[in-house]
Structure formats: C-alpha cells, structure tokens
Amino acid sequence: MDFKDIIKQLGERSVKIKESVKTEEATKNAFIMPFIQALGYDVFNPLEVTPEFVADLGIKQGEKVDYVIFKDKIPTIIIECKWHGAALDVFNSQLFRYFHVSKAKFGLLTNGFEYRFYTDLMEPNKMDDKPFFTFNITDIKDNQIEELKKFHKNYYDLETIVNTASDLKYTNELKALIHAEINTPSENFVRHFSKQIYNGMLTSKVIDQFTVLVKKSMTQYINDLITERLKSALTKEAETQRNDQEQQNTTQIEEAARINTTAEELEAFYVVKAILRSKVDGERVHHRDAQSYFAVLLDDNNRKTICRLYLSASKKAIGLFDADRKEYKKELTKIDDIYKYAEELLSTVNVLEGTAMALKG
Numbered sequence: 505m506d507f508k509d510i511i512k513q514l515g516e517r518s519v520k521i522k523e524s525v526k527t528e529e530a531t532k533n534a535f536i537m538p539f540i541q542a543l544g545y546d547v548f549n550p551l552e553v554t555p556e557f558v559a560d561l562g563i564k565q566g567e568k569v570d571y572v573i574f575k576d577k578i579p580t581i582i583i584e585c586k587w588h589g590a591a592l593d594v595f596n597s598q599l600f601r602y603f604h605v606s607k608a609k610f611g612l613l614t615n616g617f618e619y620r621f622y623t624d625l626m627e628p629n630k631m632d633d634k635p636f637f638t639f640n641i642t643d644i645k646d647n648q649i650e651e652l653k654k655f656h657k658n659y660y661d662l663e664t665i666v667n668t669a670s671d672l673k674y675t676n677e678l679k680a681l682i683h684a685e686i687n688t689p690s691e692n693f694v695r696h697f698s699k700q701i702y703n704g705m706l707t708s709k710v711i712d713q714f715t716v717l718v719k720k721s722m723t724q725y726i727n728d729l730i731t732e733r734l735k736s737a738l739t740k741e742a743e744t745q746r747n748d749q750e751q752q753n754t755t756q757i758e759e760a761a762r763i764n765t766t767a768e769e770l771e772a773f774y775v776v777k778a779i780l781r782s783k784v785d786g787e788r789v790h791h792r793d794a795q796s797y798f799a800v801l802l803d804d805n806n807r808k809t810i811c812r813l814y815l816s817a818s819k820k821a822i823g824l825f826d827a828d829r830k831e832y833k834k835e836l837t838k839i840d841d842i843y844k845y846a847e848e849l850l851s852t853v854n855v856l857e858g859t860a861m862a863l864k865g
Contacts, residue, residue, distance in 0.1 A: 507542075507649070507653050507656060508646070508649050510542050511542060511641065511644060511649050511652065512644070512649075514538055514539060514542055514641060515641040515642045515643070515644060516642075517538075518534075518535055518616065518617060518641060518642055519642050521534055522588065522617075525588055525616075527587060528585065528586060528587040528590075531585060531586070531587050531588045531615065531616045532570065532585050532616075534616070535588060535616030535617070536570075536571070536583070536585050536614060536616050539614075539616075539619075539641070540553055540571065540573065540583075543573075543652075543655055543656050543657060544656045544657030544658055545573055545657050551574060551577065552573065552574055552575075552657075553571055553572070553573055553574070554571065554572045554574065555570065555571050556568045556569075556570070557569045557570075557571070557572040557582070569582045569583070569584065569602045569606070570583055570584055570585040571583040571585070572606070572608065575657065575660055578607070579606060579607050579608040580608055580609060580610060580660065580662075581608055581609075581610045581611070581612055581655070582599070582602050582603060582606050582608045582610075582611050582612070583611075583612045583613075583614065584598060584599045584602065584611070584612070584613050584614075585614060585615070585616070586613075586614070586615045587615060588615045588616040588617055589615070590615050592613050592614075592615055592618055592620060595613060596613065596633070599611045599613045599622065599631065600631045603622065603624075603630075603631035604629070604630065604631065609623060609624075609662060609666070610622065610623050610655075610665075611623070611631055613635075616641075617640055617641055617642060618638065618639075618640050618641075619638065619639055619640075619641065620635035620637075620638045621635055621636060621637040621638070621655075622634075622635050622636065623636055623666070623669050625669060625670055625673060632673075634673065634677070635673075636669040636670070636672050636673035636676075637651060637652075637669070637672050637673075637676070638676065639652070651668070651672065654668070685722075686719070686722050686723070686726070687719075688719075689715050689718045689719050689722075691711060691715075693718070694711055694714050694715050694718050695711070697714070697718055698710070698711070698714040698717075698718070702714070763793045763794065763795060764793075765793045765798070766815070768815050768839065769791075769793065769798040769813060769815055770791075771839050772798070772813050772815060772839050772842060773791045773798070773800060773813075775839060775840070775842045775843065776789070776800045776810065776811060776842060776849060777789045777800075779842070779843065779846045779849050779850070780810070780849060780850065780853060782850070783850050783853050783854070784802065784853060784857075788802055788803050789801075789802065789810070790802075790803070790804040792804075792806075796814075797812040797813060797814050797823065798812065798813040798814075798815065799811075799812050799813075800812070800813070802853065802856050802857075808856045809825070810825075810849060810852050810853060810856070811823055811824055811825070811845075811849060811852070812831065814833070815836075819835070820835070820836040820837070820838075820839075821833045821834060821835050821836055822834050822836055822841075822842060822845060824845060824848045824849070824852065825852050825855075827851075827855060829855075
C-alpha cells in the first residue's frame with residue numbers, strides 16, 4: 505500500500521471511530537499515533553518519537569510537549585495534540601512557547617482531524633502566527649498528500665520543505681482570500697472592477713449594485729470555465745475512443761489479412777459438423793479462423809466454442825472442453841481421427857445447450 509492509500513485509509517477510519525473517542529488521550533492513541541506511524545516513524549522507539557517531551561520554559565519548569573519526532577537524533581517536529589472535538593485556534597500560543605525553546609524546525613498543532621504545520625518563515629527561531637500548511641485528513645486532496653509526503657521519514661529533506669513552505673503559506677492564504685471575495689465581495693474588490701467600466705461616481709448605491717453584479721459575474725465565469733473544461737475533456741475522450749476503435753479495426757483487418765483458411769481446416773470442420781448433425785441443425789454450426797487455431801462455434805458465438813483445431817504442418821490436435829469449460833488437447837494423426845471424439849463433441853453441445861436453456865429460464 506502506497507503513502508496516498510495509507511493516508512486516505514486513515515481518514516476513513518477516523519470518521520468511523522470518531523464517536524467512540526471521548527478524551528484527548530484517546531485522540532492521541534486513536535488518531536495521532538497512527539498518523540505518526542503513517543509518516544514512517546516508530547512510535548515505540550524513543551530515538552524516533554518521544555512522548556511527553558520536557559520543554560522548560562523559563563520560570564515554567566517541567567512543561568511537556570505531547571510528541572517530538574526525531575530524525576537522525578535531531579528534533580524535527582514538535583506536536584501539540586488536542587481532543588478531536590476541540591477548536592485549535594486558542595492553542596496556537598501554547599505551541600508557540602514550545603517552538604521557541606525547541607531546536608525543531610517545524611511545529612504541528614492537531615486534534616487528529618485538522619493538522620496545522622508551522623515554521624519560522626517571518627523571523628528565525630520564532631514560530632509564525634499562521635501555519636504554512638493545513639489539511640483535514642477526512643477530506644485531504646491529492647496535492648496535499650504530496651506535500652505531506654515530504655515529512656515522511658524516507659523522504660524528509662529540510663531544505664526542500666523550507667523552500668516550498670513560503671509558497672504553500674501564501675498560496676493557501678490567497679486561495680482563502682479569493683474564496684471570500686467570490687462569496688462575499690469586499691468594497692475594495694468591487695471598486696477595483698466597477699471603476700474600470702463605470703464612468704460615473706461610485707456612490708453607495710452604485711457599489712451595492714455592482715457588488716451583486718461582481719458576485720454574479722464571478723460565479724458565471726467560474727461555471728463557464730468548468731463547462732469549457734468538461735467539454736474539452738469529453739471531446740478528448742471521444743477522440744481517444746475513436747482512435748482506439750480505429751486502431752482496433754486496423755489491427756483486426758491486419759490480423760484477418762494474415763489468416764489463411766486451409767482446405768485441411770475446412771475438411772476438419774465438415775467432419776465436426778457431420779458428427780453434430782444428430783444433435784443440432786447443421787446451419788447452427790459455424791467456424792472462425794484465427795492465427796493460432798481454427799474454432800468451431802455453435803450459433804456463431806465465441807462464448808459457445810465447441811472445439812478448436814490446431815492443424816499445423818508439423819503437428820495436429822483438437823482442443824476439447826470439459827464440463828467446466830476448460831480446454832484440453834488430443835493429438836490427431838489424420839483428420840478422420842476427429843471421429844474418435846464424437847462423444848466429447850456431442851457432450852459439449854449438450855453443455856452449451858443446457859447453459860442456453862438455463863439463461864432463458
């Protein structure tokens with residue numbers, strides 16, 4: 505199971521057992537320890553994960569961080585855990601204090617569902633007020649899983665994460681801002697657009713009018729963009745299907761051109777047909793030639809193969825079918841040897857006819 509599947513499975517499991525987890529300690533055991541394990545760390549090895557790590561804070565001695573993750577004996581992530589029903593905003597300052605006295609480069613504040621990663625982008629050794637990476641494990645996106653993977657023990661590289669942390673932080677903030685402006689356009693946002701198309705004075709009444717228009721226009725634009733993308737995707741899919749069909753047709757034509765039905769194969773077909781006359785009408789017995797064998801079919805249906813004939817210059821054989829429709833071969837010295845297997849051929853027809861009757865019933 506790859507990392508993506510592990511994280512997705514962890515999110516699904518969290519939803520299922522959520523109601524049974526009543527305390528902060530239970531949250532650690534049920535959600536956070538499995539998450540740390542998913543990152544490749546051994547939660548039972550104190551050289552990799554230390555619970556209740558003592559972080560002395562000036563006059564406050566004996567303060568403990570819930571977990572510290574070590575990489576090559578160096579603390580990399582301090583983790584502050586809360587009960588899964590707790591809102592995290594009020595606990596930022598607590599993690600801030602721990603970060604200040606720790607050598608770890610990253611702080612993680614979590615309630616087992618929401619995960620907030622912090623670092624010191626704004627000022628060295630001082631944790632930023634806002635996280636640079638956040639996600640909810642029950643609704644984690646594929647691109648977020650790729651970012652989370654960078655914290656995995658096998659892929660952890662401090663420089664790589666730090667280099668992308670700034671972009672992540674501002675991208676997330678911009679996305680939140682865009683989301684807010686689309687749903688509830690601010691006056692400055694409305695003014696930015698309205699002053700470019702409205703020549704009069706932007707009074708309160710005009711701003712109110714354009715607020716509605718801006719929101720409506722943004723929504724329509726996004727819907728049009730989605731529709732266009734869908735049309736483009738459907739067009740590409742249809743084109744791919746056409747190309748696949750054309751390729752399949754070309755392959756079939758090329759294969760048919762390479763097939764050469766011999767007089768010997770036709771002779772063998774007529775022998776089989778003669779054997780089956782006592783059981784079925786001869787018009788129901790057909791043949792289809794392939795590169796590797798010559799098939800005799802009931803009702804010209806590939807799923808009703810009666811037998812297969814393998815008639816090469818060096819070796820001849822007939823492929824028969826048992827009651828479970830498994831093929832087995834019998835060697836032929838001459839075409840008339842097919843008569844030796846009349847009973848098997850008639851038995852196969854009985855099976856095929858029985859199956860057909862069962863389906864009709």
